[in-house]
Amino acid sequence: MSDFKPSQSSSLDDWLCYLEQLHPANIEMGLERVQKVAQQVGLLQTRSKIILIAGTNGKGTTAQCLEKLLLAQGFSVGTYASPHLIRYNERVRINGAELDDQFHVDAFYELDQSRGDTALTYFEYGTLGALAIFKRMDVDYVLLEVGLGGRYDATNIVTPVASVITTVDLDHKEYLGDTRELVGYDKAGIFRTGTPAIVGDLDIPHTVIDYGEEINADLCLSRRDFHFSEDSLTFSWKMADYDLCFAQPAIPAQNAATALSVLYKLDLLPDATVIADALKSLTVQGRFQKLSEDPLVYTDVAHNRESARFLAKRLNSFKEQGFTIHALVGMLADKEHGDVATAMQDAVDFWHVASLDNPRGTEAEQLAKTLQSFVSVNGTYDTVGDAISSVLPQLCEQNLLIIFGSFYTVAEAITFFDS
Known part of the structure; x- marks a missing residue:
């Protein structure tokens, strides 16, 4: 490892190179180290309401749908996603826009000054950096995409107002297990007692429901509590007293239905005209x-x-x-x-x-x-x-x-x- 240590005046590229060298592993499951640094920097005390989003697929599109619908109602929103496609800046958005490099540099510098001898992975640094930026910008809502699994992912140090699982399928089997039940149990680790836990998967593994019931989470399940249907032109969503129909969105209807159900559970569902306008204009980079x-x-x-x-x-x-x-x-x-x-x-x-x-x-x-x-x-x-x-x-x-x-x-x- 190089002896070079970037400063607050260093470039973002220099910082990213430095972070890549700090920890020997790209992935190290566990929350103890990242939680310790977050507490040292004071990142867990925030007025922002956090929505934690896990899933094998669909996290990005669900988050972007939520972002669009919250912004349409006048809320300020911070969104954290990974990985990026072209630029690191894609990982953190404030009100739908990327930030200048210096925001990330400032966050990384603060973390590096405070972490002492605690080693963090590249993803853990990125997660804490995003939380630092969101606290600095004092946003109303934070949409936090889980990186891998859920239970031991760095994002799971927060206290969410809602937890979301978009889908459950086999991926990263070396970390999460080789059955949907094992993967689902790991993702369900983001649930909290008494807190809305929305699951969009169409064939929910019993381990997700069992764990949610065990800790008394406020479960909201696809095909039980909310339903959707689609054809080549339209998308319909039903939940409680709502039975709404819109033009087919550019994102998977399943993810749109999950996002609407999250907002319903948080009493944040906007008028149907607002939803229609948001879905009509929604596009996600790299998704078809x-x-x-x-x-x-x-x-x-x-x-x-x-x-x-x-x-x-x-x-x-x-x-x-x-x-x-x-x-x-x-x-x-x-x-x-x-x-x-x-x-x-x-x-x-x-x-x-x-x-x-x-x-x-x-x-x-x-x-x-x-x-x-x-x-x-x-x-x-x-x-x-x-x-x-x-x-x-x-x-x-x-x-x-x-x-x-x-x-x-x-x-x-x-x-x-x-x-």
Whole structure:
């Protein structure tokens, strides 16, 4: 590790490099260290009301829906998300906007001055930095996305006014377990006694409900306490005396329904016209984001079984219109490549595979070898950029290219089309 220690006048890039070197592990489960530093800095005493959001998929879209609906009612909102796509600044938003580098530098400097000899991971530093910024900005509401699981994630040091689980599926099995019941139990660790606990999953593992009942959380469950339905044009949500219908949002209807249910439980549900306007204008970077109109190119961060199923559903709507679907995929080594291929195989006609420039990335040849047990691979490439340059000339009218598989894949695709 370098002896360089950044100051309050150092750049954000210098600080991020420093944080990456501070702790030998990217992930270290447990709350003791991060809670100790948070207490030393006084981050847990705040007037902001915190909504804690966990889930295998859908955290970002649910948070952004909540953000939009709270802002529409005049509240100030801080939002923390990870990972970022292009810039670290994407991880922290105040009222929907990213902040200048100096806000992050100031927060990291304060934490580094106060932590003593307590070692923190990169994610723990980021989480505490976000909490420091939210306290500095004195926002009304904080939307805090859980990084991994729930029970032992750094975000779980806070006292939320509501806890949310969007979905439960298999991911990060080395940390969370290899069954939905084990994963669900870990995520349910963000529940609090007597506090609303909203679960949007459509097939809730019994461990989530059992734990919620054991600690007497105020459970609000999909398909029991709230319901939604959708078709190609509309989205309907029902809860208690509400039975509302809106135009189909750009985000998954399940996540929109979960967000509305959170606001209902907190007595913050706005008028139907406000909801309709918010849903109509809601877009989320990296979630079926259009990069090009001609040829038609989309990108999506889908990287596990559930998110791949949802992406396949979207692609199938194009196939029904006569489109031929090309897929360009790059994935990390610790993801379930076969599960993703199985979920996508009927939606994709041609497969292209790229290596990722990341220590955790899978080489194209290795990924192609795995995928060929499920689909026919039409080409392998050294980088996402090389793949895009090669595939684009192959596209013609009624062709669609979907670039997916990882946040890193999406980031490279966005950079390619922005350059």
